[in-house]
Amino acid sequence: MFHCAFLALFYGDSMAKEKKVTVAKGVKVSRGVEEKMREKKGSSSAGKYKTVAPKSFAGKSGGASKFSFPINTLARARNALARAHYAPNPSGIRAAVYKKYPQLKLNHEKREGK
Numbered sequence: 001m002f003h004c005a006f007l008a009l010f011y012g013d014s015m016a017k018e019k020k021v022t023v024a025k026g027v028k029v030s031r032g033v034e035e036k037m038r039e040k041k042g043s044s045s046a047g048k049y050k051t052v053a054p055k056s057f058a059g060k061s062g063g064a065s066k067f068s069f070p071i072n073t074l075a076r077a078r079n080a081l082a083r084a085h086y087a088p089n090p091s092g093i094r095a096a097v098y099k100k101y102p103q104l105k106l107n108h109e110k111r112e113g114k
Contacts, residue, residue, distance in 0.1 A: 022050045023067045024057065037065040041088050058096035063088030069096075077101050 020028040023037070041064065049057075049070045058080050059068035064087045071077040077097045081104065084093035098105040 024049065024054045025051055027054055027067070037067060040065045041086070058093045059087070061096040062090060062093035064093075069093055071097055071100055074101060074104075077104060 018030045021031055021034050022028050023034055029037075049067070049072075052070045052072045054067070056072035057067055057069055058071045060066035062069060062084065069080040069083070069087065071080050077100065080093055080097050084090040084097075087093050098108075
């Protein structure tokens with residue numbers, strides 16, 4: 001708090017406010033929160049997809065940060081499936097991807113012979 005008051009005194013109010021960073025489309029958090037999100041297992045990419053809508057992430061269902069494992073496109077959904085094993089709960093990532101892209105589940109079942 002003292003630090004903010006010090007900055008306000010010498011640099012004006014604009015420098016005193018905590019810097020906010022965009023982690024998803026329309027979502028801003030303070031810089032420290034973004035760094036803590038990346039510390040969570042399977043969340044190293046949290047905050048790197050600034051143009052993706054918050055509902056287009058599968059991380060929360062897999063136990064990772066809610067702004068990781070983007071699934072806004074078919075290619076990113078396939079990538080999320082390939083990296084789901086890094087999440088604390090890989091089956092949650094798979095479920096979110098298959099819910100949004102049922103054709104991927106059909107492809108998986110064909111490959112597995114089910």
